[in-house]
Amino acid sequence: MTFTLDADDPVFVAGHRGLVGSAIVRRLRAGGHRNLLTATRDELDLRDQAAVRSWLEEHRPRAVHLVAGTVGGILANSTRPAEFLYDNLMIHANVVEAARHVGVEKLLYLGSSCIYPRLADQPIVEPALLTGPLEPTNEAYAVAKIAGIKMCDAYRAQYGCDFVSAMPTNLYGPNDNFDLQSSHVLPALIRKFDDARLAGETQVTVWGTGRPRREFLHVDDLADACVFLMERYDEPGPINVGYGEDVAIAELAEMVRDVVHPEAEIDFDTSKPDGTPRKLLDSSRLQQLGWQPSIPLAQGVASTYEWYLEHVAPRAVG
Numbered sequence: 001m002t003f004t005l006d007a008d009d010p011v012f013v014a015g016h017r018g019l020v021g022s023a024i025v026r027r028l029r030a031g032g033h034r035n036l037l038t039a040t041r042d043e044l045d046l047r048d049q050a051a052v053r054s055w056l057e058e059h060r061p062r063a064v065h066l067v068a069g070t071v072g073g074i075l076a077n078s079t080r081p082a083e084f085l086y087d088n089l090m091i092h093a094n095v096v097e098a099a100r101h102v103g104v105e106k107l108l109y110l111g112s113s114c115i116y117p118r119l120a121d122q123p124i125v126e127p128a129l130l131t132g133p134l135e136p137t138n139e140a141y142a143v144a145k146i147a148g149i150k151m152c153d154a155y156r157a158q159y160g161c162d163f164v165s166a167m168p169t170n171l172y173g174p175n176d177n178f179d180l181q182s183s184h185v186l187p188a189l190i191r192k193f194d195d196a197r198l199a200g201e202t203q204v205t206v207w208g209t210g211r212p213r214r215e216f217l218h219v220d221d222l223a224d225a226c227v228f229l230m231e232r233y234d235e236p237g238p239i240n241v242g243y244g245e246d247v248a249i250a251e252l253a254e255m256v257r258d259v260v261h262p263e264a265e266i267d268f269d270t271s272k273p274d275g276t277p278r279k280l281l282d283s284s285r286l287q288q289l290g291w292q293p294s295i296p297l298a299q300g301v302a303s304t305y306e307w308y309l310e311h312v313a314p315r316a317v318g
């Protein structure tokens, strides 16, 4: 069944300051939406059940993009498991329950490809969910994300709510986190090569062996897919959102090096974890619905670096 929104219908983007939320806001505005509801963390702590309920009672969105959460790369995930579990479980539970309570007509919940078993067959199909052990470096986050999928499915089964779950692959783009302690690999590499360039250094250290393979999707492609899925998708269970190709971390490092600091040499710190050996989603269900990504990785890396130079680098050096 198709779900259509009018330009003036209230749409809540939970997590609008993050990588994904800010891209969804850009995408909805570009599509002519005039009634986007947002709240900063100071205005609304999504972990606070009573606050979430009363905020939704007051604002009564017709649709919700639930893309808020505590997120991070391999180091943050493996060293702050309590925060990743608590924050995300609370946010998902509070927003989903309050959305049911106020009669939200459509909710799109965003998970992550780390919900799938560490050694799932590649490319990973949606039925692989809960068929094997998770990757230990991001197990806490994955457990919270799986709970979110099951919540959407349970609310659909018990209350008839049209709540859907999308599972994106590794994302990157404007408004990403470039802090080396908590970021994902792509923004970390942009930061490391640019810092080396500015400091006149030629050695850049990449964590792990460089052999793990990851699939990267530009967040503007993801935002487009979220808007598409909100309109066209109405089923239980996760649906994958990927780019369709993966690269080795060593290849990614070379790609970033060539854009940011071509003179640099790469070395690998194998005392750091590799994480899951490969993560490539099978996104054929989404493709069959009629959606395709449009931003190739090389182009996305170049435009993200430009964004970084304009918005982050001045602060980082100054």
Ligand code: GDP
Binding pocket: 072, 073, 074, 075, 114, 138, 170, 182, 183, 184, 185, 186, 188, 189, 205, 206, 207, 208, 212, 214, 249, 272, 273, 274, 275, 276
């Ligand atoms: P993951 O996809 O959940 O494993 O998350 P990340 O994006 O943090 O890491 C992906 C891969 O990149 C892992 O194999 C990391 O060891 C590797 N990697 C290499 N250098 C870095 C770095 O500077 N930061 C991060 N976060 N990962 C890095």
